[in-house]
Amino acid sequence: MLLNVSYNEIKIKEKIEATVGKPFSLKERWAKGGIGSSKLVISQSSIDIHNLLVLDNNRNTCNIELRPKGIILRFRSLLETYALVIPYYKLTLYKGKAKEYSIYKEKQFVKVITDTKATFKFFSKLSAEKVANQLPEIGDL
Secondary structure (H helix, E strand, C coil): CEEECCCCCHHHHHHHHHHHCCCCCHHHHHHHCCCECCCEEEEEECHHHHHHHCCCCCCCEEEEEEECCEEEEEEEECCEEEEEEEEHHHEEEEECCCCEEEEEECCEEEEEECCCHHHHHHHHHHHHHHHHCCCCCHHHC
């Protein structure tokens, strides 16, 4: 689900937490060695995300946050912040060209360029989290 998260709206926050869980606690973040990616450059995206990204002339970048039941991919367009909320059971990762990863959720996708060892390490951690949390809970279907 693609949401505008620029404003602190309780309904949107509850919808995100119901889909991917509450944020990790500080102790869990330390244990995992961090839960966020560095800034990732977007090389390609699905049409609905592309239509938001072309509204300004800034460089198209995003970051990814791990949650207990999924990920949140955030990017900015104009002065707004958008989040692509993806539960693990709908997340599909592909390693494309030499330095490119594709992140899919059904028909929506974002392709990012990875150029540092830290980014490769983050995607390895993301893959491990996806495998560990693959099956949806009964209420999520």
